[in-house]
Amino acid sequence: MRRPVRIAVTGAAGAISYNLLFKIAAGEMMGKDQPVILQLIEIPDAMNALRGVAMELEDCAYPLLHTITLHDNVEEGFSNCHYALLVGARPRGPGMERRDLMEVNAEIFSRQGKALNDFANRDVKVLVTGNPANTNALIASRNAPDLSPSQFTCLTRLDHNRAKGMLASQCGVTARDIKNIVIWGNHSPTQYPDLHHATVFGQPAMGQIDTSWYRDEFIPRVQQRGSEIINARGLSSAASAAQAIVDQMNNWCLGTEPGEIVSMGILSDGSYGIQKGIFFSFPVRCNYGRYQIVQGLDVGEFSRQKLTATELELLEEKGVVESLLPEETEESHTN
Ligand code: NAI
Structure with a gap:
């Protein structure tokens, strides 16, 4: 059996992740012979929902799912990860202009970029899904000076x-x-x-x-x-x-x-x-x-x-x- 790889996912209790995590655990993303460790990250208010998702993952008894860890902060959650899927983002709230949305997300993705820089595996591959995905990827990569910008991508x-x-x-x-x-x-x-x-x-x-x-x-x-x-x-x-x-x-x-x-x-x-x-x-x-x-x-x-x-x-x-x-x-x- 191969050594497990560490996959960090933000927004792990959200709608996309509820579809995504089960596919990853079933081997659809990294291959049917690659065990995975899921490092699931949410905001503190969503940690209870996240525990429910983790229970369901456990209940699927996936042969490739090595370990699940739950985190309410990206600094711990990105620790040594080989892959980082940045799915969580702040949605546009009532009365929020596009500019406000971009600024709020800029804060989130700046912190995530810094945490990847400081705690992720040096060869980490990052995929940004949270919108505005292209600009969030730019923000994260610019905040990770020790990683190559080519390690960052966004979802199209x-x-x-x-x-x-x-x-x-x-x-x-x-x-x-x-x-x-x-x-x-x-x-x-x-x-x-x-x-x-x-x-x-x-x-x-x-x-x-x-x-x-x-x-x-x-x-x-x-x-x-x-x-x-x-x-x-x-x-x-x-x-x-x-x-x-x-x-x-x-x-x-x-x-x-x-x-x-x-x-x-x-x-x-x-x-x-x-x-x-x-x-x-x-x-x-x-x-x-x-x-x-x-x-x-x-x-x-x-x-x-x-x-x-x-x-x-x-x-x-x-x-x-x-x-x-x-x-x-x-x-x-x-x-
Ligand atoms: P959702 O609202 O169901 O879930 C988002 C989750 O992210 C929530 O559980 C929330 O608590 C969490 N979250 C928010 N800020 C966070 C942070 N700083 N750290 C960790 N978790 C955080 O949304 P959904 O449907 O899962 O979509 C997620 C994002 O993906 C949205 O921004 C959406 O616009 C974007 N999206 C991008 C697509 C693309 O093709 N690039 C396609 C579809 C959605």
């Missing part, structure tokens, strides 16, 4: 999977038959789901769909899918977000299929002309626990306008939290 795999599911349904195929969708930019309604490189059964997707459907229906629907689900369900996406976290971490740690492109929010290194210093969703391939941006994809005029719109939004978000960020350190772009 849900958008990628949503786009794949919608295209599959439109073409009457399954998601397995679709490859190489790209989500560019922010996990927000400005994101750009790009089908120009996608294939359906190995053939270019754009040759199999109407351009007007792509531009007028598909793109806005992927961009607004979160709201569509909230309107239908009365609650935000939780099971699909959990699946996306599993997929993104699984690809990062265990690799993507040969030749396959997936989307990940990572620190921009200037590829595709995107300004450095923001977390931006790029096309990547993963191998040996590292991701690499796929270079050389053609970006036409339509795509360029979309990339610029989402880039500008991320620069604006960065501007809101800039004064709260510590100095930038030297950057490295693969992990």
Whole structure:
């Protein structure tokens, strides 16, 4: 049996985690031969609910679940962790402006970045899900000067999977038959789901769909899918977000299929002309626990306008939290 790996999860009593933790314990994220230690973190008021989640995990008797520890602070909770899934975040309260929300979360993710810097395993891989995910990832990474920014990513795999599911349904195929969708930019309604490189059964997707459907229906629907689900369900996406976290971490740690492109929010290194210093969703391939941006994809005029719109939004978000960020350190772009 392999040595167990330590996986820290914040917001562990929340809705996404209630779907996520059971998948991790069942081996869906790290593989069916990898035992896991779950280090579950919540705010003090949610510790009782967290104990209930831990009881249920125990009651599943997962063969790969080595130990569960519960923490009401990130300094203990991140101790020696190999993976940190930052799911918890402050939701927007009544009367709260977007700027207030960003500032409150900036405090939370600054503390989490510092705690990762001081207490996590030196090779920790971090995935930020809590919104605004891209900017929270920037804040956490800037507060962890002893870790490489390439150890931080944010979740845009849900958008990628949503786009794949919608295209599959439109073409009457399954998601397995679709490859190489790209989500560019922010996990927000400005994101750009790009089908120009996608294939359906190995053939270019754009040759199999109407351009007007792509531009007028598909793109806005992927961009607004979160709201569509909230309107239908009365609650935000939780099971699909959990699946996306599993997929993104699984690809990062265990690799993507040969030749396959997936989307990940990572620190921009200037590829595709995107300004450095923001977390931006790029096309990547993963191998040996590292991701690499796929270079050389053609970006036409339509795509360029979309990339610029989402880039500008991320620069604006960065501007809101800039004064709260510590100095930038030297950057490295693969992990
Ligand atoms: P939820 O409200 O059900 O759970 C969040 C949990 O985080 C709560 O239990 C809360 O007590 C905890 N929490 C808050 N601050 C914390 C802190 N400082 N330390 C530890 N725990 C803390 O929310 P849900 O549905 O689980 O969503 C979590 C986050 O994920 C939200 O910010 C949501 O907007 C975001 N999200 C992001 C997606 C993406 O694709 N990037 C997709 C879906 C949701």
